[in-house]
Amino acid sequence: MQSSTLDGRLLPGLTSSFPFMVAPEWSGLAIPGQPSRFLCSAEIYAEGSKIRQFHKVVSGTVRVCRVLPGGRRFIAQFALPGELLGLDGVEEHRFSAEAVTEVVLVTFARKDLDTYMDQEPLAAQSWRIFTLERLAAAPDRFILLGCRSPTEHVAHFLLDLVTRSRPVCHLLELNMSRYDISDYLGLTAETVSRVLTVLRKAGMIAIEDNHTLHLLDCGRLTEVASVSSIPAGR
Amino acid sequence: MQSSTLDGRLLPGLTSSFPFMVAPEWSGLAIPGQPSRFLCSAEIYAEGSKIRQFHKVVSGTVRVCRVLPGGRRFIAQFALPGELLGLDGVEEHRFSAEAVTEVVLVTFARKDLDTYMDQEPLAAQSWRIFTLERLAAAPDRFILLGCRSPTEHVAHFLLDLVTRSRPVCHLLELNMSRYDISDYLGLTAETVSRVLTVLRKAGMIAIEDNHTLHLLDCGRLTEVASVSSIPAGR
DNA sequence: CGGAAGGTTGACTTTCTTCAATTCCTGTGG
DNA sequence: CCACAGGAATTGAAGAAAGTCAACCTTCCG
Incomplete structure (x- = not known):
């Protein structure tokens, strides 16, 4: 489900079963240096904050959530190792992200995304596969929540x-x-x-x-x- | 919300408030000829069928739905004029689409999407904007259905x-x-x-x-x- | 004009939530 | 190492809310 073929070659895509790895076509966008670490319960980003980055979970579990007007909380997503985090908005985060356990993340620069993908067709393609899969997956959760x-x-x-x-x-x-x-x-x-x-x-x-x-x-x-x-x- | 700027120029994007128009950067992917017409209640595509195209609604309303095991039906989306249709899967449709009213659609070839976007940076960018917006919008419906x-x-x-x-x-x-x-x-x-x-x-x-x-x-x-x-x- | 489908309204039932009490873990300090 | 405290989890009983069933009304189309 996760990978697709191009010219008969396997496209690892952005998310992968090897969370600690970043596919070669994406390495240029990763922010250099050590992966960032968060303690249990730490806030990774806040609702309403400007989106500058997105992340890939290396280890640990992240909850992406929002507190609703009535005080009730809703969790939009649990991000597990290998999965992406921080795409919950266009300009600013519409949810906050918190570490459920201790968490390690690799980080990508959001603002360079467009120019990067214009130069890296492989990255652009794996991004399209990823977004299309996620888009197609959303209705399943609609059904679960609705029926x-x-x-x-x-x-x-x-x-x-x-x-x-x-x-x-x-x-x-x-x-x-x-x-x-x-x-x-x-x-x-x-x-x-x-x-x-x-x-x-x-x-x-x-x-x-x-x-x-x-x-x-x-x-x-x-x-x-x-x-x-x-x-x-x- | 729908449009974004590139080089100070307004990007119309794929969906638009002018449903009958196809933005110039997308015209190359549109399948030539007359827009297709569907009578009220007609099936536009079936669940499980191979995805070869996607559509933009010119006029009318489309429901994208699935009948669940127990006989209950769930509607994943209402597509209104100007909106896109047929992205409910990667390889094959996971929902069927039916005309709620009489419907007119313009059609795009899905298989040429990747090669087309490699050649048309503007199309690629408006596609990214579109998918990101849709991805970010999904959680709102999660909340509505859940809480x-x-x-x-x-x-x-x-x-x-x-x-x-x-x-x-x-x-x-x-x-x-x-x-x-x-x-x-x-x-x-x-x-x-x-x-x-x-x-x-x-x-x-x-x-x-x-x-x-x-x-x-x-x-x-x-x-x-x-x-x-x-x-x-x- | 008549019939069928769609829509509204009411009574009843089921289901989940709410509130409350109890038990079970976990981590901390003696 | 054990005792204890505080949160998390489970369980029970009562209440509220939406679903179900059924009757009736309306609209539209033949």
């Missing part, structure tokens, strides 16, 4: 996380709190907790501790995750 | 539609049915109807007929539309 049952939504979330994490075994490291998860899914922490309990009692997952899950039956989880198990609507 | 109250969501929908329609007066032509609206907002038609009644009784809108609304008090509508009027959640 969600909490169970479907949580199950999908777990499968999504384990797919995006490198070790595709049954182990799932949940770095974020239940509150983070609920603010990402548009639910309450209580509901998330209840759903996890149901899934555990049904034997689909095992909860080693609050931040370590085992996905015991991915087949059944996938079934549960497929939207609209029951409801009618319309 | 929605039906009232907030419907009010926002009305304001969004009237903004995207040319005549920015208080008149709003609703081409789609209540079912379309509900499938777009992740609600039921009954709920949409109830909310409209509430807004009407509160004097914020007037319902001339089922497809013609007057937004009488956009200020108050905007207030209502701002997410999280009341709820706590976390």
Whole structure:
């Protein structure tokens, strides 16, 4: 899904399963020097701040979120190792980004993006692939948020996380709190907790501790995750 | 929002308030001949079909939708005049597109996109602006779908539609049915109807007929539309 | 004129949230 | 190393809100 072919050659693209690497066609845009480090809970950028850079997560987990007028918080994205961060706006950030764990990032200059891509056709192409994929992926989340049952939504979330994490075994490291998860899914922490309990009692997952899950039956989880198990609507 | 400057010159971009026009830097990619016409309810493309083209709406309204496993339908997008259509996938369409009214489209070849943009820096840049804007806009809908109250969501929908329609007066032509609206907002038609009644009784809108609304008090509508009027959640 | 589809309204049910109480971790200091 | 404190997580009971079902009304088109 992530890579595409050009002249029969594999295009690594901007995001990659090797988070610590920057593809050669992008290295010219990376800001030189050591990757930047953020402690747990540190703010990476603030909502409303001018966008000067974007980042690639080397290690750790980042939450991209906003506090809504009523005081409620919504998390737009969890950025995992290998994924990009900081494209949540055109001129200024429309969300803030915070480190869920300790985080290491490589940084790219945003203002040089256009001139850089005019000179680097490979970079321009991998950027187009990346944006098109992301654009095409957004409606899936629309569906989850719109036609969600909490169970479907949580199950999908777990499968999504384990797919995006490198070790595709049954182990799932949940770095974020239940509150983070609920603010990402548009639910309450209580509901998330209840759903996890149901899934555990049904034997689909095992909860080693609050931040370590085992996905015991991915087949059944996938079934549960497929939207609209029951409801009618319309 | 739509246009950006390059060398002090205004970049019209790919989408524009003049739906019948194709910006000069894009004309080379447009498939020559008459714009294509679709009757009301006609299918423009099918879910799962290979993506060969994308379109710009000249006139009419298009719904981009998918029928979910349980039989429920979800509408990912309403494409209005001047807006683009057919970017709902990388290799194949992940949604189908249907004409809500009679629809006229101009068509672009998808396979020539990469080579074309390598030759046309202006086209490449307006494409980047477009995709970045769309990418940055997606989270707003996440919030609406996730933290929605039906009232907030419907009010926002009305304001969004009237903004995207040319005549920015208080008149709003609703081409789609209540079912379309509900499938777009992740609600039921009954709920949409109830909310409209509430807004009407509160004097914020007037319902001339089922497809013609007057937004009488956009200020108050905007207030209502701002997410999280009341709820706590976390 | 009549029928079918779309739209509205009402009563009822289900579901999630809310509020509250309890338990479980984690990290800190004695 | 253990005790303790504070936050995180779970669980339960009650309440609110949207969905479901059903009836009725309206509009549009043959």
